[in-house]
Amino acid sequence: MAENAAIKVRDLVVGFGDQTVLDHLSLDVREAEILGVVGASGSGKSVLLRTIIGLLPKRHGTIEVLGVNLDHANEQERRALERRWGVLFQQGALFSSLTVRQNVQFPMRENLKLSQRLLDEMALAKLEMVGLTPQDADKFPSELSGGMTKRVALARALALDPEIVFLDEPTSGLDPISAGDFDELIRTLQQTLEITVFMVTHDLESLYTACDRVAVLADGKVVAEGPIPTMLESEHPWVKNYFQGKRGGMLAERQLNA
Amino acid sequence: MGEHLLTSKLKGERLELAAGGSWTAPNANELESLVDSVAGDALKVKTVSIDMAGVREFDTFGAWLLERLTRQWTGSGRETVVVGLPEHDLGLLEEMQTVNRAPPAPPSRDNPIVAALVSVGRAGAGFGRDLILFADMLGAVGVAAARVLVRPHEFRFTSMVHQLDRVAWQAVPIILLITFLIGGIIAQQGIFHFRKFGAEMYAVDLVGILILREIGVLIVAIMVAGRSGSSYTAELGSMKMREEIDALRTMGFDPIEVLVLPRILVLVIALPILTFLGCMAALYGGGLVAWLYGGMSPDIYISRLMEAISLTHFQVGMIKAPFMGLVIGIVACAEGLQVKGSAESLGLKTTASVVKSIFLVIVLDGLFAIFFASIGM
Numbered sequence: 001m002a003e004n005a006a007i008k009v010r011d012l013v014v015g016f017g018d019q020t021v022l023d024h025l026s027l028d029v030r031e032a033e034i035l036g037v038v039g040a041s042g043s044g045k046s047v048l049l050r051t052i053i054g055l056l057p058k059r060h061g062t063i064e065v066l067g068v069n070l071d072h073a074n075e076q077e078r079r080a081l082e083r084r085w086g087v088l089f090q091q092g093a094l095f096s097s098l099t100v101r102q103n104v105q106f107p108m109r110e111n112l113k114l115s116q117r118l119l120d121e122m123a124l125a126k127l128e129m130v131g132l133t134p135q136d137a138d139k140f141p142s143e144l145s146g147g148m149t150k151r152v153a154l155a156r157a158l159a160l161d162p163e164i165v166f167l168d169e170p171t172s173g174l175d176p177i178s179a180g181d182f183d184e185l186i187r188t189l190q191q192t193l194e195i196t197v198f199m200v201t202h203d204l205e206s207l208y209t210a211c212d213r214v215a216v217l218a219d220g221k222v223v224a225e226g227p228i229p230t231m232l233e234s235e236h237p238w239v240k241n242y243f244q245g246k247r248g249g250m251l252a253e254r255q256l257n258a
Numbered sequence: 259m260g261e262h263l264l265t266s267k268l269k270g271e272r273l274e275l276a277a278g279g280s281w282t283a284p285n286a287n288e289l290e291s292l293v294d295s296v297a298g299d300a301l302k303v304k305t306v307s308i309d310m311a312g313v314r315e316f317d318t319f320g321a322w323l324l325e326r327l328t329r330q331w332t333g334s335g336r337e338t339v340v341v342g343l344p345e346h347d348l349g350l351l352e353e354m355q356t357v358n359r360a361p362p363a364p365p366s367r368d369n370p371i372v373a374a375l376v377s378v379g380r381a382g383a384g385f386g387r388d389l390i391l392f393a394d395m396l397g398a399v400g401v402a403a404a405r406v407l408v409r410p411h412e413f414r415f416t417s418m419v420h421q422l423d424r425v426a427w428q429a430v431p432i433i434l435l436i437t438f439l440i441g442g443i444i445a446q447q448g449i450f451h452f453r454k455f456g457a458e459m460y461a462v463d464l465v466g467i468l469i470l471r472e473i474g475v476l477i478v479a480i481m482v483a484g485r486s487g488s489s490y491t492a493e494l495g496s497m498k499m500r501e502e503i504d505a506l507r508t509m510g511f512d513p514i515e516v517l518v519l520p521r522i523l524v525l526v527i528a529l530p531i532l533t534f535l536g537c538m539a540a541l542y543g544g545g546l547v548a549w550l551y552g553g554m555s556p557d558i559y560i561s562r563l564m565e566a567i568s569l570t571h572f573q574v575g576m577i578k579a580p581f582m583g584l585v586i587g588i589v590a591c592a593e594g595l596q597v598k599g600s601a602e603s604l605g606l607k608t609t610a611s612v613v614k615s616i617f618l619v620i621v622l623d624g625l626f627a628i629f630f631a632s633i634g635m
């Protein structure tokens with residue numbers, strides 16, 4: 001397995017009650033790559049993401065993020081590590097009582113000592129980087145459209161210049177054009193900021209346009225891992241169905257012709 | 259910091275800056291003051307060069323501060339060159355060159371006196387708006403009730419039973435406990451103070467009349483406003499936030515008829531029942547204290563009570579109860595439907611609902627006192 005892994009998951013078991021969702025799962029995310037995690041609904045993609053960032057308890061296995069083993073990290077090391085990653089939640093999870101600007105400034109204000117001027121400038125810079133205008137900065141989350149909410153949430157996830165960004169279904173609920181724009185945005189930002197991206201998605205298009213590698217989750221394990229061509233060759237029934245089914249097949253053809 | 263983030267050297271007409279260390283978020287504060295202090299150094303020179311070769315780490319914070327510096331100097335006509343930046347960081351700097359181009363909006367600063375007057379005016383207008391809002395809700399509920407009277411099968415009977423369980427049945431223990439304690443306290447205070455005049459027997463009059471006419475219904479109404487009014491507001495408010503109310507409306511249901519009417523009716527039914535139970539518990543508590551603390555046997559307490567109170571006192575208290583329920587329900591539902599998108603607004607409206615309904619309950623009690631006095635009850 002790769003030496004320079006930003007996230008190393010080994011033998012991970014996660015379950016609720018007597019139901020096991022992730023069953024001895026191992027996965028590497030390399031530095032400065034975009035890894036797309038796909039799988040059927042309920043296959044545990046979001047569970048994997050939430051376990052890595054520490055929102056769900058695991059039963060067995062180790063998780064190492066940026067060289068830090070989460071089991072051995074004390075409170076302080078954990079906090080330090082949490083500052084080095086950003087998370088984009090599925091529904092945005094913006095703080096509804098703060099304006100867009102304050103939402104983006106929140107992690108900066110809590111973790112860094114910055115002057116108000118620099119805070120304002122950085123917040124606007126981040127917002128412009130994700131394609132929003134300064135006029136949007138003083139809106140409240142309830143006044144934003146779905147696409148804008150995702151962009152603000154991304155700006156907030158990027159607020160501290162993290163090394164890893166976790167995206168939970170970044171393009172769900174967006175129209176195909178906005179979703180395409182968002183994929184492109186993620187790609188550009190990943191290249192300029194040189195971040196590692198762990199992206200849980202349903203969106204085939206995202207896998208083709210944004211991701212370097214894809215990991216497919218089924219039966220609590222990673223059943224296929226690699227770039228798109230590897231996926232197309234996979235013999236696993238779900239993978240085959242997904243990438244070469246009606247919708248996947250069209251994209252696969254386009255990929256081959258391109 | 260062991261490393262020098264930024265050092266400056268003046269060479270005749272030329273200012274040479276050398277950057278080093280980590281130009282990243284944790285150092286941003288220090289960097290900003292350094293950048294601000296060298297900004298003035300360039301006043302005397304024509305050209306500036308910034309050597310970034312010594313920088314180990316570079317992120318958007320560092321890139322923006324560098325951009326801010328060069329933008330300031332180029333803006334005042336100085337030639338500024340950035341050298342030695344690694345290839346892979348150039349993209350970041352280029353990205354930064356495009357941001358923050360729009361001039362920041364000037365902060366609006368109001369005259370404090372004007373601002374104070376504005377807030378007083380707003381509060382006054384808000385009070386008037388509230389009254390209109392409550393009248394509007396009362397009217398809407400009235401219309402919905404009339405519609406339901408014409409077509410009784412459309413009434414949400416199940417919903418009402420469910421609410422009745424929550425608002426009335428589950429409230430019984432706490433209401434009994436509180437009113438029991440209040441009755442005991444009134445009796446104790448009455449006996450304690452009347453004893454100085456040797457008029458302990460009149461403490462029973464005090465307990466009986468006060469509880470049946472005023473305290474019983476008031477305590478119960480305040481408890482219900484805090485307990486059920488707040489939950490009505492929070493329920494309707496979060497349904498509003500999640501567009502459930504809009505969904506009902508688009509399916510052709512009237513939210514007032516489906517959600518509000520059963521809730522308000524339940525309060526109108528529950529309050530008299532709870533008031534009755536509360537009054538009995540308070541009289542019981544008063545009797546117990548009179549016996550244990552005042553040494554008045556239960557027989558004497560009961561016979562004294564029968565002399566002191568009449569049916570009128572009981573009626574005065576009970577007549578008020580349904581109206582109090584109506585007021586609490588109207589305020590709670592009207593405030594709930596006013597909730598906007600944010601979590602903060604839900605909290606604000608729930609607070610407002612409880613404060614306003616308690617206030618209105620007390621005002622209503624005062625109006626009833628005047629009314630009953632003038633009709634001689």
